[in-house]
Amino acid sequence: MTASASSASAAVAAVDAEPLGRRLLAPIRDGLAVAGRNLIGLRRVPRLLIFSTVQPIVFVLMFRYVFGGVVGAALHGVSYVDYLMPGVFVQVATFGAVNTAIGLATDLQTGLMERFRSLPMARSAVLSGRTAADLVRNVFVVALITGVGYLVGFRVHSSLWGYLAGALLVLAFGFAMCWVFAVVGLAVGDPETALAASFPVLAPLVFASSAFVPVRTMPGWLQAFAEHQPVTVTADAVRALMLGTPVGSQVWSALAWDVGILAVFAPLGVWLYRRVV
Amino acid sequence: MTPPAIRVAGLTRRFGSVTALDRVDFEVEPGTVFGLLGPNGAGKTTAIRILTTILRPTEGRAEVLGRDVVAHPAAVRRLIGLAGQYAAVDPNLTGRENLRLIGRLTQQPTGRLAPRAAELLDAFDLTGAADRPVRTYSGGMRRRLDIAAALVPEPPVLFLDEPTTGLDPQSRTALWQLIRELVADGTTVLLTTQYLEEADRLAHRVAVLAEGRVVADDAPGVLKDRLGTTVIELGMGEEPRAHRAAAVITTRLDRTAEREGSLLRLATPDGSLLLMDVLHALEDENLTPHTIAVREASLDDVYLALTGHRTGDTP
Numbered sequence: 145m146t147a148s149a150s151s152a153s154a155a156v157a158a159v160d161a162e163p164l165g166r167r168l169l170a171p172i173r174d175g176l177a178v179a180g181r182n183l184i185g186l187r188r189v190p191r192l193l194i195f196s197t198v199q200p201i202v203f204v205l206m207f208r209y210v211f212g213g214v215v216g217a218a219l220h221g222v223s224y225v226d227y228l229m230p231g232v233f234v235q236v237a238t239f240g241a242v243n244t245a246i247g248l249a250t251d252l253q254t255g256l257m258e259r260f261r262s263l264p265m266a267r268s269a270v271l272s273g274r275t276a277a278d279l280v281r282n283v284f285v286v287a288l289i290t291g292v293g294y295l296v297g298f299r300v301h302s303s304l305w306g307y308l309a310g311a312l313l314v315l316a317f318g319f320a321m322c323w324v325f326a327v328v329g330l331a332v333g334d335p336e337t338a339l340a341a342s343f344p345v346l347a348p349l350v351f352a353s354s355a356f357v358p359v360r361t362m363p364g365w366l367q368a369f370a371e372h373q374p375v376t377v378t379a380d381a382v383r384a385l386m387l388g389t390p391v392g393s394q395v396w397s398a399l400a401w402d403v404g405i406l407a408v409f410a411p412l413g414v415w416l417y418r419r420v421v
Numbered sequence: 422m423t424p425p426a427i428r429v430a431g432l433t434r435r436f437g438s439v440t441a442l443d444r445v446d447f448e449v450e451p452g453t454v455f456g457l458l459g460p461n462g463a464g465k466t467t468a469i470r471i472l473t474t475i476l477r478p479t480e481g482r483a484e485v486l487g488r489d490v491v492a493h494p495a496a497v498r499r500l501i502g503l504a505g506q507y508a509a510v511d512p513n514l515t516g517r518e519n520l521r522l523i524g525r526l527t528q529q530p531t532g533r534l535a536p537r538a539a540e541l542l543d544a545f546d547l548t549g550a551a552d553r554p555v556r557t558y559s560g561g562m563r564r565r566l567d568i569a570a571a572l573v574p575e576p577p578v579l580f581l582d583e584p585t586t587g588l589d590p591q592s593r594t595a596l597w598q599l600i601r602e603l604v605a606d607g608t609t610v611l612l613t614t615q616y617l618e619e620a621d622r623l624a625h626r627v628a629v630l631a632e633g634r635v636v637a638d639d640a641p642g643v644l645k646d647r648l649g650t651t652v653i654e655l656g657m658g659e660e661p662r663a664h665r666a667a668a669v670i671t672t673r674l675d676r677t678a679e680r681e682g683s684l685l686r687l688a689t690p691d692g693s694l695l696l697m698d699v700l701h702a703l704e705d706e707n708l709t710p711h712t713i714a715v716r717e718a719s720l721d722d723v724y725l726a727l728t729g730h731r732t733g734d735t736p
Binding site for chain 1: 470473474475488493495496498499501503505506507508509510511512513514518522523525526527528554570
């Protein structure tokens with residue numbers, strides 16, 4: 145059970161020169177280990193499971209049946225549920241990113257982050273393992289919501305490929321948002337504050353967008369923001385892909401947002417991770 | 422010549438205007454237990470966080486087995502195990518899963534993960550709870566799992582931050598035994614504690630920290646002789662009597678008693694013997710104490726002796 149003197153000195157000899165191959169693989173290897181750990185947590189905490197599943201279902205049903213009548217009248221030729229579902233996908237992926245903030249803030253609070261920082265693991269693994277686990281969760285949620293949408297009348301009008309391309313775009317946006325909220329989680333450092341700090345950012349992003357209602361129904365000053373912000377751009381691109389309307393440059397704009405968000409927030413997150421604790 | 426397991430030289434850490442560590446120096450010989458003794462806020466945890474690469478020093482150097490913690494943090498991380506003050510284990514994973522995760526993150530061979538986890542669960546008496554999520558564990562069980570996690574990679578240098586805080590007496594004794602076994606096999610242990618007794622039982626050498634400075638650094642036996650392990654407290658009833666009694670003790674026994682109001686306090690390595698002498702001397706002078714208490718020296722007493730003020734006081 146104990147370290148023998150010989151194995152201790154062998155360990156001492158090996159620590160200074162790590163083979164290049166191992167060093168290059170370390171971020172993936174350690175990221176996967178942390179992601180696995182986070183996915184187990186997701187399965188075992190009912191609160192997170194409900195947050196991930198019940199809440200999106202409620203959104204689908206509520207918008208479909210409560211607002212559907214009013215908003216549907218403002219749409220020309222598209223049924224509201226077909227308009228709504230791409231928006232709900234994006235909304236779910238955006239709200240779900242709060243999970244990243246809460247998860248990291250919890251690890252900070254429990255001291256687990258401190259232990260990770262003393263381990264010979266890749267510096268990026270705590271963050272990449274967290275966001276990768278949240279990406280897996282989003283795959284599951286998007287599939288679930290697609291099923292619920294089908295039950296209430298949603299149909300893909302393009303093709304299976306159109307649906308899959310749209311779903312991938314949703315996942316890419318969700319992943320980018322996870323890095324934004326990774327920064328929030330590390331910056332505030334406790335789960336309650338992380339949740340409280342997230343909502344004022346999330347609500348305008350999701351609701352002042354084309355996710356649930358067409359932007360042209362909003363006042364002019366709001367349209368200027370709503371037209372160009374990433375939730376609208378992504379929701380419009382996903383909608384075009386799934387409904388089979390002309391796609392144009394929307395997909396590229398959406399991807400540009402994802403890349404731009406990641407380029408800013410991923411390095412910022414890793415930098416914060418090195419400093420906090 | 423092999424380097425010391427741990428070397429700290431001129432180590433200083435400031436947080437804004439607060440100096441948590443102030444030019445701290447100490448060395449730890451390989452295969453020994455080094456105790457950092459001090460109350461909360463003395464800088465013990467800051468020292469451990471710097472040595473485990475979690476925190477950077479403001480000034481000075483810290484090395485683990487000859488590797489500088491700032492210049493070669495990755496090498497240091499492969500040599501150390503850390504059990505911090507808070508049980509840093511994932512509450513949603515089972516005990517076994519926690520240990521396997523640490524095994525993976527310290528690059529243990531895949532085939533070693535399961536047997537190593539089982540060994541440690543057994544050694545820490547957690548086999549029965551091994552497959553339950555940690556959030557169902559008691560505080561003591563979490564602490565034990567946390568220490569087990571630090572041992573997964575069989576680190577040559579182990580840092581334990583107040584390892585027995587929150588443990589019941591039985592677990593504490595078991596942990597002491599385990600630390601002795603690790604050290605017998607060549608591991609170096611740096612532990613922090615608020616208990617003089619713990620440092621005395623385990624450590625080969627003890628540094629006492631007060632407000633970020635090392636105020637004593639010696640073998641515990643030497644410290645005990647200097648500071649006394651037993652404290653005799655005599656309640657004299659009134660201050661003038663206490664004054665007179667203190668004078669008697671000085672002239673007849675060549676000892677210095679501290680006075681606090683009507684209370685006299687004597688620290689000594691030979692408690693019962695001195696007590697007899699003191700009582701005889703006082704009786705001769707018609708100064709029989711109203712109350713007598715004999716107790717183990719506390720950290721507070723050590724502090725009082727070394728720094729001239731109590732642990733809670735500001736200087």
